[in-house]
Structures are given as structure tokens and as C-alpha cells.
Amino acid sequence: MIQTENNNFILTTENTTYAFRVLPSGHLEHMYYGRKITLKNIDAVTEKHAFVPANSTQYSREFDHFCLEDLCLEFSSYGKGDIWEPSVEIVHSDGVRTCDFLFEKFEVTDTKPEYKMLPGSYDESGKYEHLCITLKDKFYNHRIELHYYVYSQCDVICRSVKFINGGNESVVLNRLMSAQLDFSDSGFTFTSFHGAWAREMQRSDALVTQGKFVSSTVAGVSSNRANPFVMLSREGATEDYGEVYGINLIYSSNHYEALEVTAYGKSRFVNGINPATFSYVVNPGEDFESPEAVLTYSHEGFNGMSQNMHHFVKNHIIRGEWKNKVRPVLLNSWEAAYFDINERKLVNLAKAGKDAGIELFVMDDGWFGERNDDHRSLGDWVVNKKKLPNGLEGLCKKINSLGLDFGIWVEPEMVNTDSNLYRAHPEWSIEIPGYEHTEGRNQRILDLTQTAVQDYIIESMSSVFSSANIAYVKWDMNRIFTDFYSQKLGAENQGEVAHRYVCGLYRCMKELVKRFPHILFEGCSAGGNRFDLGILSFFPQIWASDDTDAVCRAEIQNGYSYGYPMNTVSAHVSACPNHQTLRTTPLETRFNVSAFGVCGYECNLAEMKKDEVAAVKAQIELYKKWREVLQTGDFYRSRNFLTSNTTEWICVSKDKKKAVGFMMQKLVRPNTRYECFKAHGLDPDAEYHFYSFGMKYNIKNFGSLVNTVSPIHIKQDSLLEDIIAKFVKIDGETEDCLVNGDTLMYSGVKLKQAFAGTGLNEETRYYPDFGSRLYFMEC
């Protein structure tokens, strides 16, 4: 709901209130954002200003009791006394940097105009709650539009900002933030998600009581170094209790999130395009639109906030045919064969996949040009006939005839200098002529600020995607930006390269998704180097990390889960020792972790041991039965490896009739027998059948200890042990009981004892290092 009486603007969602008003000076005072309140007495939530503090400035003679430095503002500009993080920075043609945007008018509509170059949130109904506030600069003729969109059911408010040059001269826009949240107090914990390749989404918490905390990147992509999703929480917030704000940006390039505490103990949060690498020339009559910011609040802890974000992303970001479709179980060739692929190998792998229950076979890198390693051929999207003599079509037909869909890997934004494309169009590459280029994975980035380059990508990809019956595309992007420079833009426009690039990328993605609506697109950037709401506005899922180690993945997926629903997080079961960590984890744990994302496989199933293939087959069968719950249900965190030896999650179907729980331990601590599984999100009054499937364990896992239960002596590592291991398995425990939702949620179910140096039998939970369980609940 949007209320606008007396120039007080109150935006209400099901559980939150966001309020600001016009001050007599024309500035917008931010009054409140948080738990839903009845705002009858506006005066109660406004700051009282009768005088300004010493050594600060009076805004004007007329408003000599206003000091912009000590106000909670809805949109701050630079130069009139507000010395904290500004929302806008402009250099006017006369060199003046001061600006002062004051309220002009407002409008409420039920429409949402599309951004010219950027993706944004949407509502399937086509009806919006939209408030537009127009501010006008006091001295120049420029305007700012603040656009608010209220998504009531998921407690989300989106905001974007438009700058309009209403003067006769060009200006340089050095900053235009998307959201600004001013609070009259401080003491927030700023949670951001940092990392690197194979180490994405590591949560870090910083208590900001003084100064400024910034999470940002200039990598040119949203990056694994600092994800644009961040959280602010008040003291004492836990997964289930306390006040948490979640903030994201629908953008895939350089971003900036800052929380600053002012001299007067107020806090200001801003997010938007990173001003460090940004300057945009806006000519008379032109405008510039910021990316859309996404804001949510919950007083039900981090889980409450995540629920809001998950519902928002599922309903108002993800689009297209795959929005509500369950995703297929795929087998990807990368970790099975890397660049060393050919038709025979691929078909063999696909056959093994088919036997195990795989639905979609994906050929990763290595299929085009002379692509035998990562040194050449990016840009030349022509099939390598030595590897695939029957072309893409021939291979695809063979895969399809096995009863599998066929998918392909591409990296359209890149070019190797050793490629026909680069030889023909060196000016299409982002690089500074005459400077030594800083290389990354031996490849350069195509200059998507140029329409001709966008057209090349659209046409070359269209020809690949239509050359065979392609059902899935993995769109990769394997380096960060350096030497930001477009050979086609003028000197004054070089500060626009990063932004223009990502807008060019969005045009390519939009067009290709429109041309190929049936294809399931998966974003990827060396794993999760570009995992953000911009990409998700076109592609419904993203390869979350090149790290497929189950322990790391549990941490990484836990990190993503704060801001992103798990059906956007692509997760594969891979071989052990793991290719990134050399760690060995149980096959069931690798599956259990993957099952909580979009589950796939990425290993050589054709060379796997028979019993492992049988286990994989059973996993896929189980996953197919439960994937609806896992992919579309509500996901909650309980414990995680940041603060515990256990990670514990649950996914609950929309109707609360089914749920899957996950529990995993990092390292065994001997003689810790007891565990309790605690659920979330169930119907407290319903009775659930709580159960697990008993596993069968290899006797070799128990070494010489097996002799304590074996009727004959089995020498470790002997032929006898091999033979017995083939036929005899040790039964693991099962859980099976009827229990009410309230008990499951508030008390939890006490599980069977774990092996504790003693007590090995089928009633014992065999729970080694990295052991895990899935628990099923049905009513």
C-alpha cells in the first residue's frame, strides 16, 4: 500500500513499513524502515530540529535550524552540508559540484516502465504499486526521479533512481546510488559475502559503530570477491529472531555497498554502481537510470529475511519458461574429461549417464576451433571436426537417441588473441592500444559497449543454438576486467565502459532468451564470479562455484542461501579425491549437498565402480521423487559450519505436507553420541512421518574394528577382506517415527546414537568425517 497524505509517503508491505516525508525546506526526511507500524502520529517519528550543532552548517538563512549533516535523508546530495555518503555526485559544465535536489511532485501509478538498458523486477499480473517522487535541483534544471515498487507479499521494496539533464549543457555524473537508508541510530552489523575463485560467498560480519564499512568491487563483474547482496542486522539477531535487513542490486558489474556512521551516531547505508570506476556524460535532454535496489526487512531473523528474498527472486526476478519448471538432472563433461573430448567419449559418458537416470547431457568447453587448452579459439564458434566429425547436430542426435537432452557450453563475451575473430577485429577487444594488456586465462574481453560486437555475439550464438536440438546452454565468463578501455568511445566517455559493457551484455542475453525461449540457460563465471540478480533476470540458474568439494560446497551454498533461493544455485556431485581440494568425502554427502541446490553430476560415470554407479542411480531416483520439494519449497538454515561442527538445513513444500532435512558434520568428535534434528516451516498441528533411508556401508570403512562383530577374523587389506566386502555390507541406522510439526520444530527429534568408539550395530549412526543424512517428512 502507498499512502501519500500531506506529503508524508508511507509504503506498507504485509509486515513492514517504509516512511519518509517532505521537509519544509523541500528535502526528503527518511522517517522509518522496519517492522510494520501504525503511523497515525507522524510527528512521533520525525526528528526535532530547533538549532544546529556548533561547527556545522545551517542549510540556509530561511532554514537555519536545519543542518543536512544531521538529518535522516531519503536522498542525499553533495555540497550543502551533508558530508556523509552522497547518493549523487555531479560535475556541472561550469565546474560546480554542489547540487541540491528538492521535492517537486509525486505520482502513484500501477505501471512499471521498462528500464532502457537494465533489467528490473517485474510482476506477472502487470499491476504495480509504484510511487515516483520527482526532485528538482535548486540551481540547475536537473531532476531526480525516485521510483519505488512495493511487493507486499514478500515484504520487498525496490527502488531505482533516474537522473535527467534538464539544462543546456552536458554534465558528468560521477555517482548515482540506487538505495539510501538512513537510520537515526547505529550499532548495525554489516554482513557481506566475500571470497575468491572456488571460495565464493564466505559470510563476514562487521560491527559498524564508527566510520565506514564498504563492500565493493571494481572487477567489472559482480564478482566472487564481494557479492552485491548484503545484510544489516541489529544486535542479537540470529537465524530465527531479531531484526535483519537484506539488500541487493539488480546489476552484474562494479557495485558498491557502504554503511557509514555519522558524527551524530546516525547510520547511512547506500548501494549502487561503484563510483570508483564510474563517470557518465549525460547530455541535455538525456537521462541516466540507476540499477534497481532490492530492500527487505524481517524481525524474524536471517531466515525471515531470506524467506522474503527467496520469494521475491522466485516470483519477481526469474522469468521465462523455466521459472516454475523443475530442472533436469544433468551430467556435465568438464571434470570427467576437461578439454580432452570427442564424440566417442562423450557418447559413452552420456550412455553411462542415461543408465544412471541422467536427463540432460552437457558438453562443456573444448568442442570448437582448436580448443585443446585454454590458450586459443574463443570467439571462433565453429565446431572442431576432428573431435566431433558429425558436428553438433550429429552428436546431439546420438545423445537424443539415448533419450537424453543435449546441452552445450559457450563463453560468448571472450576472445583469445589466437583466434580468427581477434585477427579480424582487434578493435573489438577491451584493451588500450599501445599498452601491454594485463592477461587473464589467456583471453580478452570483447567490447560489448559496441553494438557491432553485441550483434556478433547474438548472431554467432544464434547460429550455434539453432544448429542442433540444444536444450541447455551454460554461458561462461572466465576473467575479470583490466585495462577498461573501449577503442570506439571518446576520451570523455571512458568512465562509462564498465556500465555500457554490462548493458550490452543484457541486450545480448535478452535477445537470445527471446529467440530461444525453450533453452534452459545457466550462468557461470569461473563458478560464482557473477552470481547476481542481473544475470538471474535472464538465466534462471547459475553455476555457483567451481568448487565441488562437499564440505566447501556446504559453506558456499549456505552463503548463497541468505540472499538467493536454492533453485538458482547449480550444484554437482563430482569425483573423489575432489579436483579442487583433493579431499575425499562420502558419495552420499556429495549428493546430499547437491540435492539442496539444482542437482547435477560432473564426473566420469563411465569409469565409476559398479557399486558407486548403483548408488548414483538410487540417488537420482530419490532426487526425482523429491526435487519438487527441494527446488520449489521454502528453504531454512539451522546450524552452519561458521559457528558449528554441523550444517543443518530444511526444505519444506509450499503446502507444508512434505519436507526434506539435511544434516552434515565436519569432523568426528569421539563419544559425541547424541544429535537432534530440528525442523523449520512445518505445520505445527500436523502429524508427520519422519524417516530416513538406511544406508549400507562397506566393511572396509571400519578397518580391523570389523573383527569385533565378525564371526571370522578378517585381516585388513587382505584378499579375504576384498571378497567379504563385495558381498557383505554393514547396515546403517534408520529413523522412523510419527511426530507432530510442533515437536519437530520446537523440540526436534532425538536421533539414534552415533558410533562413539563403541556400540557398532545397525542401530548406530555411522557418522564419519563429512558424514551426512537426509531426513524426510510427510503428512
Ligand code: DGJ
Ligand atoms: C569455468 C567453469 O566454471 C567450469 O565449470 C568450466 O566450464 C570451465 N570454465 C571451462 O573452461
